[in-house]
Amino acid sequence: MLNTETPSASHTDLDLYDTGDLVNALVEDQLQAVQAVRAASPTLARAVDAAVPRMHRGGRLVYVGAGTSGRLGVLDSVELYPTFSWPRERAVGLIAGGADAMFVAAEGAEDDSAQGARDVQAVNVGSNDVVLLIAASGATPYVLGAMDAAKAAGALTIGLANNPGAPVTTLADIGITLDTGSEVISGSTRLKAGSAQKMALNTFSSALMVRLHKVHGNLMVDLKATNAKLVRRAVALTMRATGCDEPTARATLQACDHHVKVALVAIRLGCGVATARAKLDAAGDSVRKALGAV
DSSP states (O other): OOGGGSOOSSOTTGGGSOHHHHHHHHHHHHHHHHHHHHHTHHHHHHHHHHHHHHHHTTOOEEEEESHHHHHHHHHHHHHHHHHHOOOGGGEEEEETTOGGGGTSOOGGGGGOHHHHHHHHHHTTOOTTOEEEEEESSSOOHHHHHHHHHHHHTTOEEEEEESSTTOHHHHSSSEEEEOOOOSOSSTTOTTTHHHHHHHHHHHHHHHHHHHHTTOOBTTBOTTOOOOSHHHHHHHHHHHHHHHOOOHHHHHHHHHHTTTOHHHHHHHHHHTOOHHHHHHHHHHTTTOHHHHTTOO
């Protein structure tokens, strides 16, 4: 029996707990998700380093999963645009059962390996793409079918599973095992297995974006200011990175369509936004290089 499916030896009378103890048991069990991701950190780092050159060549991130795993992949893909200005067309989320499965469970769809392959082929996965294949069990047919098609296309395949020795990790180019063990509610991998998957995906994509110069220091300088909250955030980031006052930050951001990177370079170097953009382009989009700090 898979570790994720094995009944937990802890909290066997969970249904008898008072509500306080019940909540504490569920929360405490989640700590194992953090430990599992920490143990996988070296492999996550290797996956980031392997993905960087493909992204420089114009590749895409393609997330594949079923059920909770699929939804977590779609979530990570969707958030890359507002957070890092990563082009929407370069972050593709595939979920068993199609878009409707984001909102209504399509449990039988995960058993269709041929559909997994077809879905990967339909988005024209190629050799510069990085395909993240996510499955708590590590043996979901839809995901394995997608892996076969991705490997045939020459893509870099990264498998994430919550069971050691799972096919999705052993067959991928890079396998990331998030060994969360049995669930406190037996078999419910939307609990700590899902938490570990989300942390691993967040870590992978965030580290990748740092490597692609989407972050300066620890500041999110490539966000898309698409609403009032994000405009305020862009202003605050610009002020923090440059030490300028709010009117200067707002005026400079207004002149460059609220692109924090451009505003930061323009203010720090005392140049116009067009010059700042040119310097960033020449520096490979690195703020540090554009400022001459590296």
